[in-house]
Amino acid sequence: MRYQAATRAEGEARLAAFVPRMGRHYAAGRNYDYGPDKHRDVSGLSPYLRRRLVLEEDVVAAALATHGPEQAEKFIQEVVWRGYFKGWLERRPVIWASYRDGVLRDLEMLERDRALRRAVADAEAGQSGLECFDAWARELVETGYLHNHARMWFASIWVFTLGLPWRLGADFFYRHLLDGDPASNTLGWRWVAGLHTRGKPYAAQGWNIAKFTGQRFAPRESDLTEVVQGLEGSEPDGLPSVTPLRPPRAPDPARPSALLITEEDCRVEDFDLASYDIRATATLAASHLRSVSAVSDDVAAFEAGALQDAARRTGLQAEALRAGVPADLARWAGKAGARQIITPYIPEGPLRDWLREATPALDAAGITLCEWQRPWDRAIWPHATAGFFTVKKLIPQIIHQRQLL
Numbered sequence: 001m002r003y004q005a006a007t008r009a010e011g012e013a014r015l016a017a018f019v020p021r022m023g024r025h026y027a028a029g030r031n032y033d034y035g036p037d038k039h040r041d042v043s044g045l046s047p048y049l050r051r052r053l054v055l056e057e058d059v060v061a062a063a064l065a066t067h068g069p070e071q072a073e074k075f076i077q078e079v080v081w082r083g084y085f086k087g088w089l090e091r092r093p094v095i096w097a098s099y100r101d102g103v104l105r106d107l108e109m110l111e112r113d114r115a116l117r118r119a120v121a122d123a124e125a126g127q128s129g130l131e132c133f134d135a136w137a138r139e140l141v142e143t144g145y146l147h148n149h150a151r152m153w154f155a156s157i158w159v160f161t162l163g164l165p166w167r168l169g170a171d172f173f174y175r176h177l178l179d180g181d182p183a184s185n186t187l188g189w190r191w192v193a194g195l196h197t198r199g200k201p202y203a204a205q206g207w208n209i210a211k212f213t214g215q216r217f218a219p220r221e222s223d224l225t226e227v228v229q230g231l232e233g234s235e236p237d238g239l240p241s242v243t244p245l246r247p248p249r250a251p252d253p254a255r256p257s258a259l260l261i262t263e264e265d266c267r268v269e270d271f272d273l274a275s276y277d278i279r280a281t282a283t284l285a286a287s288h289l290r291s292v293s294a295v296s297d298d299v300a301a302f303e304a305g306a307l308q309d310a311a312r313r314t315g316l317q318a319e320a321l322r323a324g325v326p327a328d329l330a331r332w333a334g335k336a337g338a339r340q341i342i343t344p345y346i347p348e349g350p351l352r353d354w355l356r357e358a359t360p361a362l363d364a365a366g367i368t369l370c371e372w373q374r375p376w377d378r379a380i381w382p383h384a385t386a387g388f389f390t391v392k393k394l395i396p397q398i399i400h401q402r403q404l405l
Contacts, residue, residue, distance in 0.1 A: 001036070001037070001039045001044045001143060001145040002036075002037060002143060003044075003047060003143075003144065003145070003178060003302065005305060005309075006047070006048075006051075006053070006301075006302045006303070006304075006305030006306040006309065007053065007305065007306070007309040008048075008053045008054070008266070008267065008309060008310075008313065009309075010048070010053075011045065011048030011049075011053040011054040012054060014043070014044060014045055014048065014054075015043070015045060015048075015054055015058070015059060015062060018043040018044070018045070019062050019063070019066050020066065021041070021043075022043075022062070022063040022066060022067055022072055022075045023063070023066065023067030023068075023071035023072050023075070024067075024071050025041065026041065026042070026043075026074060026075045027071075027073070027074040027075070028041075029041030030042055030074065030075075030078070030148075031149050031212050032149075032212050032213070032214065033147035033149050033150045033212060033213050033216075034213070034214055034216065035135075035139075035213075035216060036139050036142075036143055039145075039147055042147065042148070043059075043075075044145075045059065046145075046178075046179035047144075047145075047178040047179040047302060049079075049082065049179070050178075050179045050180070050181050050263075051263045051264070051265070051266045051303075051306045052264075052265045052266055052267050052344075052374075053266050053267065053306060053309070053310075055267065055270075055374075055376070056079050056080075056082065056083060056376050057375075057376045057402055057404055059079055060076050060079055060080075060399070060404050061404040061405075063075050063076055063079075064076070064399065064404055064405045065405075069396070069399070069405065076395060076399075077392060077395065080380065080391060080392070080395055080398070081184075081388065082181070082183075082184060083376060083377065083380035083381070083384075083391075084380060084384050084388050084391045085181075085183040085184045085187045085188075085384075086181075086183040086184075086347055086377065086380075086381065086384075087245075087377070087380050087381030087382070087383070087384030087391075088183070088187060088384040089182070089183040089186065089187060089347070089348045090183075090245055090246065090347055090348055090381055090384070091242045091243055091244075091245060091381070091384060091385060092239070092240050092241075092242065092243065093243065093348050094240045095186065095187075095190075095240065096182060096186060096348045096349065099167060099170065099186045100350075100353070102167045103167045103168065103170075103171050103291070103292075104292065106165045106167050106168050106171075107168070107292065107293070109165070110168075116164075119162065119164060120164055120165075120168055123137065123158060123162055123164060123169075123172075124137060124141075124172055125137065126138040126141075128162060130157065130161070130219065130223060131217055131219070132153070132157075132209055132213070132216075132217035132219055133153075133154060133157045133158075133162075135217070136150050136153070136154045137154070140154075140172075140173070140176050140177070141176055141296070144176055144177060144178035144296060144298045144299065144302070145177070145178060145179070146173075146177070149212055151173070151188065152188075152192060152202055152204070153204040153208075153209055154169075155169055155170075155173075155188070155189050155192040155193075155202070156192050156201070156202050156203060156204035156227065157204050157224065159192065159193050159201075159231070160201070160203070160204075160224075160225045160227045161204070161223075161224050161225040163225075166189050166190075166192075166193045166195075166231065167189075169189060170185055170186055170188075170189040171291050171293065173185055173189070174290050174291060175290060175291050175293060175294065175295045175296055175299070176296045176298075176299065177299070178298065178299060178302050180290060180299065181349075182347070182348060182349030182350065183347065183348065183349070193230055193231045194229070194230015194231055194232055195230065195231055195232065195234075195235060197387060198230070198232050198239070199229075199230060199232060200230070201227050201229070201230030201231070202227075203224075203226070203227035204224055204227075205221070205224065206218065206219040206220055206221045206223065206224060207221075242385050245381055245382065248345055248370070248371035248372070248373050249368060249369065249370045249371065250370060251276065251340055251342040251370035251371075251372070252340060252370070253275045253276050253277070254277070255277070255339045255340045256277050256279050256336075256337050256338050256339050256340070257276045257277055257278050257279065257338055257339075257340050257341070257342050258278070258279060258280045258281070258282070258332070258333040258336055258338035258340070258341045258342070258367075259273070259276075259278050259280070259281040259282070259314070259316065259341075259342055259343070260281075260282055260284055260329075260341050260342070260343040261281070261282070261283045261284065261307060261310050261311055261314075261318065261343070262283075262284045262286060262307075262343060262344075262346065262351060263286065263287065263303045263306055263307060264344060264345070264346050264347065264351060265343075265344030265345070265374075266306045266307065266309065266310035267310070267344075268310060268313075268314055268343075268344060269310075269313050269314055271344070271372050273314060273316075276342060278316065278342075279336040279337050279338050280319065280332070280333065280335075280336030280338060281311065281314065281316040281317065281318040281319070282318055282319040282320070282321045282332060283307035283308070283310070283311050283318050283319075283320050283321065284307075284321045284322070284323055284351075285300070285303060285304060285307065285320070285321070285322045285323065286303075286322075286323040286350065286351045286354065287299050287300050287303040288300065288322075288323070289323055289350035289351060289353075289354055290350055307320075319332070323351065323354050326354055326355075326357040326358035326361065327358065327361035329341070329355075329358045329361070329362065330358065330361035330362045330364070330365040330367055331361075333362075333365070333367050334365045334367060338367060339366065339367060339368070340367060340368045340369070340370050341362070341367060341368070341369050341370065342370050342371075342372070343369070343370075343371055343372075344371065344372050344373075344374070345371045345372065345373040345374070345377065346371065355369065375402065376402065379398045379401055379402060380398065
């Protein structure tokens with residue numbers, strides 16, 4: 001999958017091109033990975049959905065209008081999965097903190113363990129000696145994309161066959177995926193490892209890889225470690241309790257405002273900007289926060305393109321900021337005379353962590369951080385308390401509530 005412009009127009013063009021294939025064609029072919037530039041049975045919309053250059057409910061509405069709820073069921077479920085994962089992490093923020101801190105510990109372990117350091121480097125370079133795994137590693141680095149089925153196989157092999165720390169694998173993905181999302185990436189790796197749905201790890205199997213790559217790869221079963229148990233033992237206390245969702249502070253149209261655009265939502269024009277007293281506008285580059293290790297140049301470039309496109313569509317003059325010293329955010333807004341910063345909702349992840357660090361300086365300057373939250377998230381997140389099945393049952397209700405059919 002090759003990506004060019006990180007713009008709303010390009011995302012909507014890709015959406016329009018894939019609409020005819022969102023029904024039975026998607027359901028039948030979505031699990032097949034035919035290799036780079038041959039991912040014709042999946043939409044390739046994920047980098048645009050991740051930044052909301054394309055909206056989830058617009059995609060669902062297009063699928064329903066063309067194929068109806070029965071034929072579009074599988075496609076819609078995959079779109080809803082993204083919202084479910086985001087809501088699940090919002091309700092268990094300690095899981096993100098555990099992943100973030102665990103990566104740092106794993107990296108420190110690499111410094112002390114030469115053999116492990118070499119094994120991780122070989123895996124990331126596509127030099128593990130397992131043909132399919134190595135091809136996927138190279139595709140990820142070269143294109144910023146992997147088919148979802150390949151992501152599952154790759155993660156399973158990383159954890160169970162190569163025996164590498166799962167968080168370092170998740171970090172590798174997050175540094176290179178153009179659609180890298182803290183919720184989907186972290187929870188996807190946890191799911192494969194048997195930590196999300198506890199006791200049910202995902203096992204990569206040779207026959208499955210051969211079938212769904214069209215015999216492109218045919219690893220022997222002896223090449224892959226049999227998975228008999230997940231990593232539940234590494235978290236013996238089980239999953240943390242569900243916490244209430246964090247209510248965003250609503251912006252006040254009467255207060256002088258600074259508009260902040262991040263890659264968490266590049267459709268700020270959907271909010272009624274004209275009703276606010278906007279004194280300054282800025283884009284905030286933050287993809288480098290994904291990891292303490294080097295993040296792909298392609299990821300940074302895609303973020304930059306999306307932010308520039310978002311700013312252009314507001315019609316406002318935007319300053320380009322980079323998430324560095326957190327106190328700089330208060331200085332920027334204060335210089336413009338703003339009493340509040342307004343931005344679309346920032347979910348759990350590295351940017352939310354950075355904003356938490358910026359809060360003391362904002363408070364000291366008398367500046368409040370206010371967020372808009374989309375109805376799509378409000379419709380799904382409250383139900384992300386357990387497994388996906390709970391949300392899956394509510395899809396017809398969500399479709400009706402959002403008037404998508």
